[in-house]
Amino acid sequence: xxxxxxxxxxxxxxxxxxxxxxxxxxxxxxxFDLISFDDYxxxxxxxxxxxxxxAALEAGLARALxxxxxxxxxxxxxxxxxxxxxxxxxxxxxxVEAAAADGATLASVMxxxxxxxxxxxxxxxxxxxxxxxxxxVTRFACGSLVVGHAMHHAVGDGFAISRFLVAWGQxxxxxxxxxxxxxxxxxxxxxxxxxxxxxxxxxxxxxxxxEKRKDDDARRSIGGGAGxxxxxxxxxxxxxxxxxxxxxxxxxxxxxGAPRPYSTAQCLxxxxxxxxxxxRGLGGGGGGRRATALHLAVNGRARMSRPPxxxxxxxxxxxxxxxxxxxxDLLAGxxxxxxxxxxxxxxxxxxxxxxxxxxxASSGAVEEEGLVPPLADPEAAALGADVAVYCLLRVxxxxxxxxxxxxxxxxxxxxxxxxxxxxxxxxxxGDGSVExxxxxxSRAMETFEACxxxxxxxxxLLDQ
Numbered sequence: 360x361x362x363x364x365x366x367x368x369x370x371x372x373x374x375x376x377x378x379x380x381x382x383x384x385x386x387x388x389x390x391f392d393l394i395s396f397d398d399y400x401x402x403x404x405x406x407x408x409x410x411x412x413x414a415a416l417e418a419g420l421a422r423a424l425x426x427x428x429x430x431x432x433x434x435x436x437x438x439x440x441x442x443x444x445x446x447x448x449x450x451x452x453x454x455v456e457a458a459a460a461d462g463a464t465l466a467s468v469m470x471x472x473x474x475x476x477x478x479x480x481x482x483x484x485x486x487x488x489x490x491x492x493x494x495x496v497t498r499f500a501c502g503s504l505v506v507g508h509a510m511h512h513a514v515g516d517g518f519a520i521s522r523f524l525v526a527w528g529q530x531x532x533x534x535x536x537x538x539x540x541x542x543x544x545x546x547x548x549x550x551x552x553x554x555x556x557x558x559x560x561x562x563x564x565x566x567x568x569x570e571k572r573k574d575d576d577a578r579r580s581i582g583g584g585a586g587x588x589x590x591x592x593x594x595x596x597x598x599x600x601x602x603x604x605x606x607x608x609x610x611x612x613x614x615x616g617a618p619r620p621y622s623t624a625q626c627l628x629x630x631x632x633x634x635x636x637x638x639r640g641l642g643g644g645g646g647g648r649r650a651t652a653l654h655l656a657v658n659g660r661a662r663m664s665r666p667p668x669x670x671x672x673x674x675x676x677x678x679x680x681x682x683x684x685x686x687x688d689l690l691a692g693x694x695x696x697x698x699x700x701x702x703x704x705x706x707x708x709x710x711x712x713x714x715x716x717x718x719x720a721s722s723g724a725v726e727e728e729g730l731v732p733p734l735a736d737p738e739a740a741a742l743g744a745d746v747a748v749y750c751l752l753r754v755x756x757x758x759x760x761x762x763x764x765x766x767x768x769x770x771x772x773x774x775x776x777x778x779x780x781x782x783x784x785x786x787x788x789g790d791g792s793v794e795x796x797x798x799x800x801s802r803a804m805e806t807f808e809a810c811x812x813x814x815x816x817x818x819x820l821l822d823q
């Protein structure tokens with residue numbers, strides 16, 4: 360897939376002749392922004408024709424940036440305090456126009472294979488200009504369009520990014536941006552007086568660097584990271600049919616005797632956790648005694664209630680649930696037991712937990728003890744025996760529409776990290792299927808694929 364870049368420019372907010380906000384306002388990052396990955400998040404969105412002209416996309420982007428100024432700003436640290444924040448200076452976002460060479464059609468590259476070639480469809484990010492958002496619009500000979508993005512995680516999480524992309528589409532179509540974004544990064548997350556740290560956040564949201572180094576050494580010793588003998592990390596796209604998901608949920612609920620059924624997200628997370636653990640060969644011998652944890656991202660917009668945080672909030676609002684057990688117990692137990700571990704751990708990350716985290720992160724203990732977020736490195740929690748799951752089932756990526764209809768395909772960009780799983784929102788196929796993207800060392804993929812899409816095969820492997 361050869362892509363030719365036609366132009367690259369900075370697009371600044373267009374306020375439509377109205378009042379321009381105060382220049383260079385400084386918005387401090389919240390405690391949730393500061394524990395997020397200090398890097399870009401990538402995504403690829405594909406659209407059938409008709410496609411809007413370049414001028415309409417650029418004008419829509421400028422209008423959307425007027426509502427979402429943070430994406431046109433720059434990260435900045437105050438000289439006096441070192442406090443990090445977003446400088447709302449309207450410096451702009453990067454817009455790259457590109458075309459598929461040699462008359463290529465989108466159908467000839469769909470679905471894009473999970474290889475490094477996919478990176479040609481989105482900007483690289485971090486090119487030295489400090490832009491917090493870069494988007495690439497690639498046109499194909501058939502009239503189809505692919506929009507790739509690189510957006511800095513310190514500004515917003517996946518839910519916030521999807522809301523901006525939806526707003527860009529609305530502005531391009533000439534309709535009002537709805538919902539109106541909520542930018543308040545102060546009042547929702549004020550620490551309580553007096554603070555009430557009711558949960559242990561050391562070892563969950565924070566660790567000391569020395570502990571992190573020990574953890575990394577342990578992961579390498581069991582086959583992860585740099586100690587993997589150079590084994591390549593590969594990505595597989597796995598599609599679960601409506602029937603498979605229904606059977607998975609039925610088996611999970613029946614085996615646990617739970618009073619209410621497990622959700623699709625809980626069952627898929629539990630199933631993938633077990634399959635990855637099996638594929639890594641951790642079920643027997645000394646590996647069976649290894650602790651394994653599932654790191655599951657939890658959206659605080661659905662959890663915080665005092666005060667509630669609107670869904671249209673534009674920053675980061677994610678903490679992690681960490682269900683854990685031994686590899687042997689995970690594989691020897693029924694699927695329902697793993698699903699219950701996932702549900703119980705996620706339920707504990709409630710409003711009280713979010714408030715306790717705010718109080719702890721604002722107390723000064725982090726700075727005094729030199730604590731760091733263990734998940735600040737995207738690969739840090741996803742090596743060895745652990746699995747990191749990003750469940751995007753409720754993230755509205757498929758609502759993005761630039762005037763020619765909603766997108767028909769979405770995928771995260773290709774930046775594989777071993778043990779990372781994305782569960783994607785259902786594509787508009789109407790068949791009820793759900794797709795997962797799984798990154799593992801190549802030596803583990805054959806076993807993973809053998810048990811992932813066959814419940815019977817999976818159970819048989821676990822009995823071996």
